[in-house]
Structures are given as structure tokens and as C-alpha cells.
Amino acid sequence: MNESTRTGQSGFARDVDKGLSSDPKFLSSKYFYDEEGSRLFQEIMKLPEYYLTRSEMEIFTDQAEEICSAFSPDGQPFDLIELGAGDGQKTAVLVEHLLGTDSSFRFVPIDISSDSIETLTDKFRSRFPELEIRPEVGDYFRTLETFKRSSPRRKVILFLGSNVGNFTEENAVGFFRHLRDVVNPEDRLLVGFDLHKNPATILNAYDDSLGVTAKFNLNLLTRINRELDADFDIAEFNHYAGYHPLERAARSFLISLRDQTVTIGALGKKFEFRKWEPVFMEISQKYDLAMIEGLAQKSGFEIVENFFDSNRFYLDSLWRPSDTR
Numbered sequence: 001m002n003e004s005t006r007t008g009q010s011g012f013a014r015d016v017d018k019g020l021s022s023d024p025k026f027l028s029s030k031y032f033y034d035e036e037g038s039r040l041f042q043e044i045m046k047l048p049e050y051y052l053t054r055s056e057m058e059i060f061t062d063q064a065e066e067i068c069s070a071f072s073p074d075g076q077p078f079d080l081i082e083l084g085a086g087d088g089q090k091t092a093v094l095v096e097h098l099l100g101t102d103s104s105f106r107f108v109p110i111d112i113s114s115d116s117i118e119t120l121t122d123k124f125r126s127r128f129p130e131l132e133i134r135p136e137v138g139d140y141f142r143t144l145e146t147f148k149r150s151s152p153r154r155k156v157i158l159f160l161g162s163n164v165g166n167f168t169e170e171n172a173v174g175f176f177r178h179l180r181d182v183v184n185p186e187d188r189l190l191v192g193f194d195l196h197k198n199p200a201t202i203l204n205a206y207d208d209s210l211g212v213t214a215k216f217n218l219n220l221l222t223r224i225n226r227e228l229d230a231d232f233d234i235a236e237f238n239h240y241a242g243y244h245p246l247e248r249a250a251r252s253f254l255i256s257l258r259d260q261t262v263t264i265g266a267l268g269k270k271f272e273f274r275k276w277e278p279v280f281m282e283i284s285q286k287y288d289l290a291m292i293e294g295l296a297q298k299s300g301f302e303i304v305e306n307f308f309d310s311n312r313f314y315l316d317s318l319w320r321p322s323d324t325r
């Protein structure tokens with residue numbers, strides 16, 4: 001079964017249609033991760049400019065014990081659920097630690113990309129044969145609906161890699177409120193936030209000197225060509241990234257280099273692009289502590305503990321549902 005079949009090609013087609021019919025045009029970053037997109041993201045994570053993965057890896061490596069013991073302090077069995085798991089390389093550090101303790105848990109990685117889930121599952125099964133793993137391919141917005149019904153066990157939900165940054169602050173509140181509705185008082189949520197810092201450091205992470213991030217963004221056009229029978233000329237679009245220090249937001253765009261018409265066969269439609277017209281691709285919202293406290297509070301959670309890296313570039317924040325909403 002290919003990616004588009006599993007994730008519902010009609011959903012992909014519908015979202016592309018909606019985004020390219022809007023003014024300004026946009027495409028959803030949740031479709032970045034086909035096989036080539038996942039491969040390119042692995043390259044991005046190794047780039048010297050992309051400090052995010054290294055920072056979160058440092059937190060997990062140095063503070064695995066403190067983090068894992070806060071998941072289920074009373075030793076109750078739990079489901080370790082990861083939303084947007086990707087290749088799970090950082091989560092492997094926590095899983096390895098948990099397997100070395102007497103914790104009783106199973107790992108439920110969820111990702112919209114079947115390529116990511118297949119790779120992660122193969123890697124985890126061979127590295128941790130004793131681990132109970134229940135992979136799921138799907139959109140985590142939909143998976144949330146099944147949470148409450150699925151299991152009475154405690155849930156420890158991981159939302160790592162600054163995935164939360166792909167929401168605006170307002171949408172993040174909506175997402176966490178939704179999550180709040182399906183968790184129980186003893187459940188926990190670990191969220192990875194990229195912190196505001198030197199704007200140049202942030203910008204470089206989204207505009208690397210080797211152009212891998214540019215290829216990663218342009219790959220979505222290649223995916224539309226392949227899966228939706230379109231004729232984007234990739235050479236006629238450029239990647240452009242910016243960071244706005246007041247809004248604490250990095251945004252990336254594809255810029256049309258000339259007036260052009262693109263046909264998307266699966267939609268039976270043509271789309272006009274003006275010279276220099278931007279297509280909005282992704283927001284990467286950065287946070288400071290006050291923003292994170294506000295986000296938790298507005299969403300019906302409270303912070304249990306914050307885990308920083310040594311540079312204070314990045315923060316994994318452990319939340320529990322608060323009594324008041």
C-alpha cells in the first residue's frame with residue numbers, strides 16, 4: 001500500500017486544492033514526509049545549523065532518568081504514545097532507559113507518513129526485541145478521537161521535535177484543549193519547545209548553507225506532481241525563509257520565479273502563479289517560558305517540570321491536566 005492510499009489521497013488532494021485556491025496560497029507541512037521527504041529530514045537533522053535535534057537529544061541523554069521517572073511515579077503501567085514520531089531516534093533514548101527499569105509500558109508511535117512508521121518499527125523491533133510496540137499510520141488529529149475509548153491505561157503522550165511549532169500559538173491552544181478533553185488526570189504530556197534565541201541562529205536552521213531545507217520544501221511540489229498528476233516546474237520556484245523576532249516565528253515559503261500556470265490532473269484544475277508570488281509552507285513558532293506557561297494554562301494543563309539543554313536553546317516541558325479549565 002503506498003503512502004497516498006494509507007493517508008487518504010482524497011485528503012491530500014482536497015488540502016492541496018484548498019491551499020492553492022486560497023489567497024495567499026499555502027500548502028500543509030504535514031505532507032512533507034513522503035519517502036524522499038523523510039530522507040531529506042534525516043539529512044536536515046544532521047546539519048550543523050539544525051540545533052534542534054542535538055539539543056533535544058542532549059536533554060534525553062543527560063536527563064533520561066529524571067524524565068522517565070516522572071512519567072509514572074506510582075509505577076502504574078502506561079502507554080507511551082508519540083504524536084508525529086518520525087524516525088524516533090530521540091525517543092529510542094527514553095525507551096532504552098525505560099526498558100532498563102521495571103516500568104511496564106508499551107510504545108505507540110503515530111505518524112501520518114507510512115514510510116516513517118515502517119522505518120521506525122523495523123529499527124525499534126530489531127534494537128529492542130522485548131519492546132511491545134503498536135505502530136499507527138494516521139493523522140494525530142483523528143487518532144485523538146480514539147484515545148479515550150482505546151485503553152484505560154495511563155497515557156504518556158510525547159509531542160517532540162518542536163512539532164508544536166508547526167501550529168500558530170492560537171492553533172496550539174486549540175490542539176492542546178482537544179488533547180485535554182481526551183486525557184485523564186493521571187496522564188502526562190511531554191512537549192518539545194524550541195526557545196527564542198539569537199534570530200540569526202534560528203534563521204540559519206531553516207535556511208541552511210547546503211540548501212537541504214530548500215530541497216525538502218520543493219520536494220512537496222515533486223510529490224504533488226507524482227501523486228496528483230501535476231506539472232510543477234520545480235526549477236521555477238525558490239525556497240525563502242524568514243524569522244520575525246517580535247512574533248517569535250520562522251516562516252518558509254516557495255516563491256514563484258515567473259508568471260506560470262500549473263495543471264493538477266487529479267483535480268482537473270489549473271492554478272495561476274504570479275511572478276514573486278509566495279506559497280506559504282510552514283510556520284516554526286518559537287517560545288519563551290512565559291508563552292509556554294500561558295499555553296499550558298489556557299489549554300487546561302499545568303507544568304510538572306521543565307527540562308532544558310545546556311545552551312537553553314530548547315525545552316522539553318512535562319505537563320499534567322490541571323483541575324481547573
Ligand SMILES: C[S@@+](CC[C@H](N)C(=O)[O-])C[C@H]1O[C@@H](n2cnc3c(N)ncnc32)[C@H](O)[C@@H]1O
Pocket residue numbers: 029030033083084085086087088089090110111112113116138139140141159160161162163
Ligand atoms: C518535524 S518531524 C519530527 C519527528 C520527530 N518527532 C522528531 O522529533 O524527530 C514531524 C513529524 O510529524 C509527522 N506529522 C506531521 N503532521 C502530522 C499529523 N497531522 N498527524 C500525524 N503525523 C504528523 C510528520 O510526518 C513527521 O514525521
